[in-house]
Amino acid sequence: MDTAEFRRRGKEMVDYVADYLENIEKRQVYPDVEPGYLRSLIPEEAPEQPETYEDVVKDIERVVMPGITHWHSPYFFAYFPTANSFPAILADMLSGAIGCVGFSWGTASEATLVALLAARCRMVKRILSDDPERPEADIISKLVAYSSDQAHSSVERAGLIGGVRMRKIPSDSKFSVRGEALRKVLEEDKAAGLIPFYFCATLGTTPSCAFDYITEIGPICNTEGIWMHIDAAYAGSAFICPEFRPLLDGVEFADSFNFNPHKWLLVNFDCSTMWVKNRTDIIAAFKMDPLYLKHDHQESGIHTLHTHTHTHTHSICHWQIPLGRRFRSLKIWFVFRMYGLRGLQDHIRKHVALAKEFEALVRVDERFQISAEVVLGLVCFRLKGSNDLNEALLKRINSARRIHLVPCQLSGRFVLRFAVCARTTESRHVQEAWAHITQLATELLRQFPQ
Amino acid sequence: MDTAEFRRRGKEMVDYVADYLENIEKRQVYPDVEPGYLRSLIPEEAPEQPETYEDVVKDIERVVMPGITHWHSPYFFAYFPTANSFPAILADMLSGAIGCVGFSWGTASEATLVALLAARCRMVKRILSDDPERPEADIISKLVAYSSDQAHSSVERAGLIGGVRMRKIPSDSKFSVRGEALRKVLEEDKAAGLIPFYFCATLGTTPSCAFDYITEIGPICNTEGIWMHIDAAYAGSAFICPEFRPLLDGVEFADSFNFNPHKWLLVNFDCSTMWVKNRTDIIAAFKMDPLYLKHDHQESGIHTLHTHTHTHTHSICHWQIPLGRRFRSLKIWFVFRMYGLRGLQDHIRKHVALAKEFEALVRVDERFQISAEVVLGLVCFRLKGSNDLNEALLKRINSARRIHLVPCQLSGRFVLRFAVCARTTESRHVQEAWAHITQLATELLRQFPQ
Numbered sequence: 035m036d037t038a039e040f041r042r043r044g045k046e047m048v049d050y051v052a053d054y055l056e057n058i059e060k061r062q063v064y065p066d067v068e069p070g071y072l073r074s075l076i077p078e079e080a081p082e083q084p085e086t087y088e089d090v091v092k093d094i095e096r097v098v099m100p101g102i103t104h105w106h107s108p109y110f111f112a113y114f115p116t117a118n119s120f121p122a123i124l125a126d127m128l129s130g131a132i133g134c135v136g137f138s139w140g141t142a143s144e145a146t147l148v149a150l151l152a153a154r155c156r157m158v159k160r161i162l163s164d165d166p167e168r169p170e171a172d173i174i175s176k177l178v179a180y181s182s183d184q185a186h187s188s189v190e191r192a193g194l195i196g197g198v199r200m201r202k203i204p205s206d207s208k209f210s211v212r213g214e215a216l217r218k219v220l221e222e223d224k225a226a227g228l229i230p231f232y233f234c235a236t237l238g239t240t241p242s243c244a245f246d247y248i249t250e251i252g253p254i255c256n257t258e259g260i261w262m263h264i265d266a267a268y269a270g271s272a273f274i275c276p277e278f279r280p281l282l283d284g285v286e287f288a289d290s291f292n293f294n295p296h297k298w299l300l301v302n303f304d305c306s307t308m309w310v311k312n313r314t315d316i317i318a319a320f321k322m323d324p325l326y327l328k329h330d331h332q333e334s335g336i337h338t339l340h341t342h343t344h345t346h347t348h349s350i351c352h353w354q355i356p357l358g359r360r361f362r363s364l365k366i367w368f369v370f371r372m373y374g375l376r377g378l379q380d381h382i383r384k385h386v387a388l389a390k391e392f393e394a395l396v397r398v399d400e401r402f403q404i405s406a407e408v409v410l411g412l413v414c415f416r417l418k419g420s421n422d423l424n425e426a427l428l429k430r431i432n433s434a435r436r437i438h439l440v441p442c443q444l445s446g447r448f449v450l451r452f453a454v455c456a457r458t459t460e461s462r463h464v465q466e467a468w469a470h471i472t473q474l475a476t477e478l479l480r481q482f483p484q
Numbered sequence: 485m486d487t488a489e490f491r492r493r494g495k496e497m498v499d500y501v502a503d504y505l506e507n508i509e510k511r512q513v514y515p516d517v518e519p520g521y522l523r524s525l526i527p528e529e530a531p532e533q534p535e536t537y538e539d540v541v542k543d544i545e546r547v548v549m550p551g552i553t554h555w556h557s558p559y560f561f562a563y564f565p566t567a568n569s570f571p572a573i574l575a576d577m578l579s580g581a582i583g584c585v586g587f588s589w590g591t592a593s594e595a596t597l598v599a600l601l602a603a604r605c606r607m608v609k610r611i612l613s614d615d616p617e618r619p620e621a622d623i624i625s626k627l628v629a630y631s632s633d634q635a636h637s638s639v640e641r642a643g644l645i646g647g648v649r650m651r652k653i654p655s656d657s658k659f660s661v662r663g664e665a666l667r668k669v670l671e672e673d674k675a676a677g678l679i680p681f682y683f684c685a686t687l688g689t690t691p692s693c694a695f696d697y698i699t700e701i702g703p704i705c706n707t708e709g710i711w712m713h714i715d716a717a718y719a720g721s722a723f724i725c726p727e728f729r730p731l732l733d734g735v736e737f738a739d740s741f742n743f744n745p746h747k748w749l750l751v752n753f754d755c756s757t758m759w760v761k762n763r764t765d766i767i768a769a770f771k772m773d774p775l776y777l778k779h780d781h782q783e784s785g786i787h788t789l790h791t792h793t794h795t796h797t798h799s800i801c802h803w804q805i806p807l808g809r810r811f812r813s814l815k816i817w818f819v820f821r822m823y824g825l826r827g828l829q830d831h832i833r834k835h836v837a838l839a840k841e842f843e844a845l846v847r848v849d850e851r852f853q854i855s856a857e858v859v860l861g862l863v864c865f866r867l868k869g870s871n872d873l874n875e876a877l878l879k880r881i882n883s884a885r886r887i888h889l890v891p892c893q894l895s896g897r898f899v900l901r902f903a904v905c906a907r908t909t910e911s912r913h914v915q916e917a918w919a920h921i922t923q924l925a926t927e928l929l930r931q932f933p934q
Contacts (some may be wrong), residue, residue: 037506040570044498047574051494051581052487059908064888090571094578103888106583108906108913112890115718115835115861115905118583119750120490121540124497125818126752128544129811130576131501133556133568151645171625174647194769195601197624197647268565300569302576319644361579368575385565411565438514438553440562455565456558458509463558 035087035372043087050094051123055106063107067100080370090371098364130302142267143188145292145308148316150179150192150232153261153289155319157231160259174198178223179232182211182246184239186265192234199228209242209406209444211235213250220258232261235288237281238269241442241451242406242414245269245281252287264291267306271298272386272410275379281409289315298411300369300381300457305362385411385454388464392452395468401475405444411454414444417475419484421448426482430474437467485537485822493537500544501573505556513557517550534824548814580752592717593638595742595758598766600629600642600682603711603739605769607681610709624648628673629682632661632696634689636715642684649678659692659856659894661685663700670708682711685738687731688719691892691901692856692864695719695731702737711765714741717756721748722836722860725829731859739765748861750819750831750907755812835861835904838914842902845918851925855894861904864894867925869934871898876932880924887917 035043075097104110106118158173174197181189183202193200203211203219220230233255235246248264255262264285270293272278285291291309295301310316373381393408396415405414416424425448428441442449452467485493525547554560556568608623624647631639633652643650653661653669670680683705685696698714705712714735720743722728735741741759745751760766823831843858846865855864866874875898878891892899902917 035570037502037570040573041498041502043570043574044501044577045495047577048491048494048498051577052491054581056487059913062885064882064885066885087571102582104582106906106908108909109887109917110905111902111917112888112905113901113903115748115903117746117748117750117755118581118752118907119819119823120485120487120493121537121818121822122750122752122815123490123577123580124493125814126580127494127497127501127573127577129814130573131504131568132552132554132811154647169625171621174624175619175621195645197604296567298565298567300567300572302568302572305567361582364579365572365575368571369569372571373569432514435512435514435516437559438557438562451563452561453563453565455560455562456556457568458556459558463509467559467561 039087046091050091055118058104058107059109061099061104061107063104063109065101065103071101072097081374082376084374084377085371087372090368133302142186142265142292142294142306143191145290145306146186146188146234146263146265147192147195148308148319149234149261149263149290149292149310150196150198152310152315152319153179153232153263154196154198156261156315157229157259159318161229173229176227176229177231178228179234180216180219180230180260181234182209182236182239182244184209184211184241184244185234185236186240186267189234189265198231205244205246209239209244211246211251213247213254216251216254220254230258230260232263234263234265237264237266238272238410240268241449242444243269243410243412244406245409248284248287250284252284256287261289262287264288266291266293268294268297269410271295271378272382274299274375275382278382278410295366295369298382298385299378300373301362301365305365381457385459388454388459388461389413389452391461392454392464392468395465399472401479405447405449413452414442414449415452416447416449417479423478423482423484424448424450427471427475427478430478431471434470434474436470489537496541500541505568508554508557509559511549511554511557513554513559515551515553521551522547530820531824532826534827535821537822540818540821583752592636592715592742592744592756593641595740595756596636596638596684596713596715597642597645598758598769599684599711599713599740599742599760600646600648602760602765602769603629603682603713604646604648606711606765607679607709609768611679623679626677626679627681628678629684630666630669630680630710631684632659632686632689632694634659634661634691634694635684635686636690636717639684639715648681655694655696659689659694661696661701663697663704666701666704670704680708680710682713684713684715687714687716688722688860690718691899692894693719693860693862694856695859698734698737700734702734706737711739712737714738716741716743718744718747719860721745721828722832724749724825725832728832728860745816745819748832748835749828750823751812751815755815831907832861835909838904838909838911839863839902841911842904842914842918845915849922851929855897855899863902864892864899865902866897866899867929873928873932873934874898874900877921877925877928880928881921884920884924886920 075093154174154177157177158170161168161173162170178199178201179193179196180201180203182205184205185202190200201219201223203215205211206215216233223230233251235248235251237245237248239245248262252262254260266273269281270291273282289311292306294306296303296305370378389408389411392413393404393415396402396404396413401417402415403418405416417427425441428439428448428450431437431439431450439450439452442451454464604624604627607627608620611618611623612620628649628651629643629646630651630653632655634655635652640650651669651673653665655661656665666683673680683701685698685701687695687698698712702712704710716723719731720741723732739761742756744756746753746755820828839858839861842863843854843865846852846854846863851867852865853868855866867877875891878889878898878900881887881889881900889900889902892901904914
């Protein structure tokens with residue numbers, strides 16, 4: 035869909051929304067459908083080729099509306115109000131267009147925490163079943179969770195919130211955790227009387243897009259009864275391309291897995307998906323059942339479309355910290371149908387190719403070096419020279435305001451991260467960015483010869 | 485703004501969005517403004533009277549855009565991508581219009597948890613400063629948090645997540661907690677060697693919209709060093725009307741306060757606001773500082789508009805569980821300006837009047853009784869008779885699909901909750917609903933005479 039079509043479709047959607055709200059009281063306030071009604075109405079898989087917008091729109095009334103509870107019907111008197119007004123809808127349209135992130139990395143953090151809490155609950159129960167007299171506080175004080183020294187800060191925060199010890203496993207020269215490194219730390223900790231219970235593996239770390247060796251780590255975790263959570267917040271989207279699927283080898287050992295379609299799969303922020311191997315582990319950690327949340331289909335294992343996007347369904351309000359979420363699955367559904375698998379793969383491949391193009395530019399300039407293997411859409415690079423020099427370069431780049439980069443630290447070195455981000459980035463933007471960076475570098479090196 | 489105007493404005497907004505995205509690369513990718521730039525551009529307070537939409541729209545370029553980092557500019561290479569596509573924007577428009585809640589009561593739950601974690605951290609530090617040798621696990625195992633027996637299930641869940649003991653304080657005949665009831669439990673628990681550290685007071689409980697006596701509870705909490713959090717998820721919106729402000733007396737004793745504009749203040753789901761008395765307590769519980777999150781204005785105490793809606797600003801990514809959020813403050817801003825304080829007050833007062841109208845209808849029908857004082861927009865009522873009878877009535881009401889209600893339990897009794905919810909609910913809908921309910925009751929009582 036190009037901008038011209040968006041102008042047309044957007045205006046049609048405005049009319050649809052206006053019609054819907056103008057006539058809402060003619061709709062039955064509460065749906066008649068049974069859980070699972072969607073299954074026969076939609077295909078098993080996302081379409082290979084893009085569908086037309088007309089086809090998608092036709093299905094709003096056919097597929098979506100029969101499952102909707104009309105919270106804004108004047109005949110809805112349940113729970114408490116949930117707000118709705120025209121200005122807020124207009125603002126949300128704009129907010130969606132700007133699509134900026136309040137601050138970065140959204141709800142992969144929450145998935146990391148939810149998995150850690152489930153793992154904590156599972157381990158406490160396991161130990162209590164062998165030793166029912168042992169005080170729970172004593173068990174929790176001995177628990178220890180692990181992640182790579184390259185893992186996102188939200189992993190450390192999850193440990194802090196869960197009130198458990200957290201230890202970082204040293205990564206190798208490629209910034210990945212190997213099984214051997216984990217095993218060494220586990221032996222030390224068990225000898226000291228600690229109880230290992232959780233490992234957060236990262237596929238595509240934030241600093242350099244490194245991949246932990248889950249084929250080595252997974253079997254160790256399974257043997258030791260350690261919950262392995264995989265955080266693939268960024269890289270997860272790439273697995274829709276067969277050529278990147280080998281990066282996912284070992285996923286079969288995981289207890290939970292998370293990635294963010296709102297990062298790299300064309301679904302506007304925020305939209306994060308979490309998969310859990312054994313849902314009872316999650317439910318045990320969160321379950322509460324007040325009367326005002328009781329509903330007829332609680333135990334059926336299937337939820338209607340107005341809930342949100344987790345692979346397992348069931349009563350999802352027991353699976354997370356807030357009870358409610360926005361209707362995010364709708365965004366995924368539109369995007370999958372309008373792009374098709376091919377369109378989404380094209381998007382991923384184009385970004386990876388642009389990163390490779392940038393990498394090639396860096397490699398032919400002898401003043402620069404590449405700091406980590408370029409696997410997907412991220413290039414880590416720096417000027418050969420001191421950290422101060424690179425910090426000065428970054429400062430000039432960001433002060434000039436033509437492009438925007440952030441740094442990272444790899445093995446004590448200050449490194450610049452060039453991440454291909456926008457849907458509309460083309461080769462010419464990459465070429466221009468590199469010309470701009472090298473010009474600033476030339477000026478810098480003229481003023482401060484190395 | 486009526487539907488006709490929404491049709492016009494929505495189409496203008498579609499064009500604005502299309503123009504913005506079509507020309508985004510002409511905009512400077514990263515803003516020049518200093519933190520605080522907004523302060524001189526916007527009034528100190530929300531407008532008393534509605535403003536025109538033209539005035540709001542003019543300010544998008546004047547006020548908002550200068551503070552925006554354009555995440556979808558092809559010159560943006562920082563962090564990782566955040567997704568954006570036209571189908572997702574269209575879906576979000578529809579999602580906003582449907583405005584259903586994935587499941588209920590949104591992020592007040594998160595505020596309750598965040599406050600509990602901050603309180604836990606504050607109490608552990610306080611005890612360690614007196615007794616540095618005491619093991620942290622021992623302190624945590626003695627901590628005890630409190631709430632009313634009427635409090636929302638998310639309070640209990642917060643205790644479960646935080647790994648602390650949770651105790652419910654018995655409410656009085658009006659379903660409110662009095663100071664005396666809290667004091668009694670505190671004495672027992674302290675005598676047993678426990679450490680009280682957190683009380684979650686509710687203003688407007690979920691079952692019956694009851695108000696805890698915070699003028700009595702607050703001073704006790706302050707004296708004992710107990711963190712008092714106020715959950716006013718629903719009722720909070722009513723405090724924009726002076727006549728409801730006395731319900732807020734005692735708020736000065738609170739350490740934190742939460743309410744949901746997405747419930748009753750015409751801001752589409754989701755949008756929840758939290759106020760904290762001393763921000764260092766929150767920061768201490770969450771702070772992490774990786775290099776890729778460092779930015780120039782970290783310590784300045786002011787954030788630009790692309791962050792979200794908490795009363796205190798600072799580096800808000802340290803204040804919560806996820807790092808990122810959607811651009812929700814935009815919705816509040818549009819709504820406050822387009823309705824003005826008067827318009828919002830009218831909305832609240834209309835809902836309360838409709839609840840009183842329904843209450844009066846119930847009171848003149850001798851077969852029914854009112855089960856709790858009607859303070860705001862919620863009426864708790866039941867047929868005089870058994871719980872089974874009332875359960876049967878509710879079942880008939882919800883099976884008929886014309887209106888939708890949920891039940892609650894008050895003092896062991898099965899009670900029906902009639903909450904005025906939709907913006908468009910009018911007297912005729914309330915009258916119709918009551919006629920419908922009484923007809924079903926008549927049929928039921930004919931079949932099963934009491």
